[in-house]
Amino acid sequence: MTISPAAERFRAARDQLVALREDYSTARSEFVWPDIGGAFNWAIDWFDEIARDNAAPALVILEEDGGRITRTFDELATRSDQLGHWLLGRGVRKGDAVLLMLGNQVELWESMLALTKIGAVILPTTLAIGGDDLQDRIVRGSVTHVIAAGDHVDKFDLLPQRVSGVRVGDGPEGWADYDEAFRTPAERMLHPETLATEPLLHYFTSGTTSRPKLVEHTHVSYPVGHLSTMYWLGLRPGDVHLAISSPGWAKHAWSCFFAPWIAEATIFVYNYARFDAERMLETIRSEGVTSFCAPPTVWRMLIQADLSAGAGALREAVSAGEPLNPEVIAQVRAAWGLTIRDGYGQTEMTAVIANSPGQPIKDGAMGRPLPGCPIALVDPVTGEESDEGEICVDLSQHPTNLMTGYVADADRNAEASAGGYFHTGDIASRDENGYLTYIGRTDDIFKASDYKISPFELESVLVEHPSVVEAAVVPAPDDLRLAVPKAYVVLAAGVEPTTATAHDILLYARNHLSAYQRIRRIEFFDLPKTISGKIRRVELRQREERVARGEESAHEWRDDQIRDAPIEGEAGS
Numbered sequence: 001m002t003i004s005p006a007a008e009r010f011r012a013a014r015d016q017l018v019a020l021r022e023d024y025s026t027a028r029s030e031f032v033w034p035d036i037g038g039a040f041n042w043a044i045d046w047f048d049e050i051a052r053d054n055a056a057p058a059l060v061i062l063e064e065d066g067g068r069i070t071r072t073f074d075e076l077a078t079r080s081d082q083l084g085h086w087l088l089g090r091g092v093r094k095g096d097a098v099l100l101m102l103g104n105q106v107e108l109w110e111s112m113l114a115l116t117k118i119g120a121v122i123l124p125t126t127l128a129i130g131g132d133d134l135q136d137r138i139v140r141g142s143v144t145h146v147i148a149a150g151d152h153v154d155k156f157d158l159l160p161q162r163v164s165g166v167r168v169g170d171g172p173e174g175w176a177d178y179d180e181a182f183r184t185p186a187e188r189m190l191h192p193e194t195l196a197t198e199p200l201l202h203y204f205t206s207g208t209t210s211r212p213k214l215v216e217h218t219h220v221s222y223p224v225g226h227l228s229t230m231y232w233l234g235l236r237p238g239d240v241h242l243a244i245s246s247p248g249w250a251k252h253a254w255s256c257f258f259a260p261w262i263a264e265a266t267i268f269v270y271n272y273a274r275f276d277a278e279r280m281l282e283t284i285r286s287e288g289v290t291s292f293c294a295p296p297t298v299w300r301m302l303i304q305a306d307l308s309a310g311a312g313a314l315r316e317a318v319s320a321g322e323p324l325n326p327e328v329i330a331q332v333r334a335a336w337g338l339t340i341r342d343g344y345g346q347t348e349m350t351a352v353i354a355n356s357p358g359q360p361i362k363d364g365a366m367g368r369p370l371p372g373c374p375i376a377l378v379d380p381v382t383g384e385e386s387d388e389g390e391i392c393v394d395l396s397q398h399p400t401n402l403m404t405g406y407v408a409d410a411d412r413n414a415e416a417s418a419g420g421y422f423h424t425g426d427i428a429s430r431d432e433n434g435y436l437t438y439i440g441r442t443d444d445i446f447k448a449s450d451y452k453i454s455p456f457e458l459e460s461v462l463v464e465h466p467s468v469v470e471a472a473v474v475p476a477p478d479d480l481r482l483a484v485p486k487a488y489v490v491l492a493a494g495v496e497p498t499t500a501t502a503h504d505i506l507l508y509a510r511n512h513l514s515a516y517q518r519i520r521r522i523e524f525f526d527l528p529k530t531i532s533g534k535i536r537r538v539e540l541r542q543r544e545e546r547v548a549r550g551e552e553s554a555h556e557w558r559d560d561q562i563r564d565a566p567i568e569g570e571a572g573s
Contacts, residue, residue, distance in 0.1 A: 022358025225401025
């Protein structure tokens with residue numbers, strides 16, 4: 001098989017970043033995105049090239065009951081060829097939008113490869129969605145074909161749109177059986193001559209503040225762009241990478257598809273019905289996992305378990321999704337000698353800021369701009385670059401790893417790219433060594449008594465309290481101060497929502513925050529979340545406005561009720 005010039009340039013860039021995985025300064029100064037040129041298809045030009053006759057495990061899926069499925073690189077190359085030809089026979093064509101609704105099962109990875117080889121536009125979708133949200137995705141995504149888990153296909157029967165359907169597993173008649181694809185001999189897929197600029201993936205954002213946006217990525221922006229994600233994760237050929245991530249969201253493509261296979265690593269998946277920290281730790285050790293990526297919620301649960309048995313072969317510990325509070329980082333470092341490395345990116349891009357391997361870590365900071373990522377902090381008021389401001393991507397440098405835009409949404413595209421920058425909507429500060437620290441969403445930051453309040457800073461202190469599992473801080477209208485910080489708190493199992501608990505948490509916050517940051521009110525509450533699990537603070541802000549208008553009641557405790565309690569190190573407050 002002849003290696004295409006584009007694939008050769010891609011490999012050279014990959015090899016450079018692997019070689020410089022612990023030399024941030026050189027990687028940052030010397031790395032440039034490879035010139036992919038015209039036709040490029042990652043599944044054929046890259047994956048098939050590394051996969052043919054390769055008996056190493058590419059994908060291992062371990063079930064909670066001990067069941068296991070392993071696919072070698074060669075098996076996935078062959079099976080995706082079979083599936084691709086079969087889908088072509090069913091009318092799937094280059095440029096067709098195909099909605100993919102599967103869990104963490106081998107068919108998901110086979111389908112992603114097969115559809116990429118066809119040149120279809122893949123729209124991964126979470127199993128949790130249905131009804132109006134599902135219809136919205138089909139309509140806005142111009143979906144004509146669906147590949148879905150058999151026990152979820154009935155969701156589509158309730159919709160007015162008719163699509164060509166393939167079911168994986170048992171299900172109703174009228175849907176083609178996925179297994180039929182493997183009843184014919186395998187023939188290699190022909191290159192569809194997909195251009196680097198043509199669409200490959202459509203992802204919906206989680207919609208924390210508004211209707212989910214539909215993001216378009218090309219055959220380069222994610223497949224090649226995730227070189228930066230590979231660098232952040234610190235992956236090397238032969239690694240075993242485990243990421244806690246749900247299919248249907250962009251992070252799954254980051255850590256469970258592109259980045260590991262760019263590195264020629266094994267993707268390891270552990271499926272469970274309910275998270276069990278002890279079993280997860282035992283799995284990491286027994287399966288020889290070398291790289292582990294999990295959201296902060298998982299890390300917080302892990303440190304509640306016994307870490308004394310060690311981390312096994314684990315070399316890289318990574319957190320993503322939301323900023324991780326320093327206390328968790330400190331506990332893991334003390335137990336394992338490993339430092340959890342934070343990273344930052346969005347559905348609209350790959351990883352762009354991170355603490356990369358082998359570099360000094362500033363606890364609480366999300367790191368520095370990754371190689372090839374032109375990051376600037378822009379003052380939202382003046383539009384000038386600053387040491388504190390909105391995290392932006394400099395469009396003048398034409399970064400490879402950025403989306404082409406929001407589908408059919410000219411107004412949002414214009415707003416997001418105003419002034420020659422892509423605007424993330426996130427605020428950060430930069431220190432004298434170039435480390436960036438997350439402050440919050442532009443929508444979440446507020447003023448109290450004329451001081452700027454970052455909810456994340458306050459929440460980081462709250463979750464260090466042993467009774468607190470999660471917290472969200474929003475402004476509560478106040479006659480005197482205009483607004484005061486209020487904490488919505490989810491308590492740990494077994495902790496009662498009593499006055500004593502509320503006062504203890506408020507006093508803890510008072511002792512660990514500056515006076516201007518003082519949390520003035522607290523309420524125990526189930527936090528509203530998006531389907532992807534992100535907190536919808538916008539709903540909490542709206543609730544506070546209704547409470548202020550007398551339209552809704554709140555069962556809250558206030559800081560002035562403990563005004564006479566002493567602050568640590570002081571005689572009184």
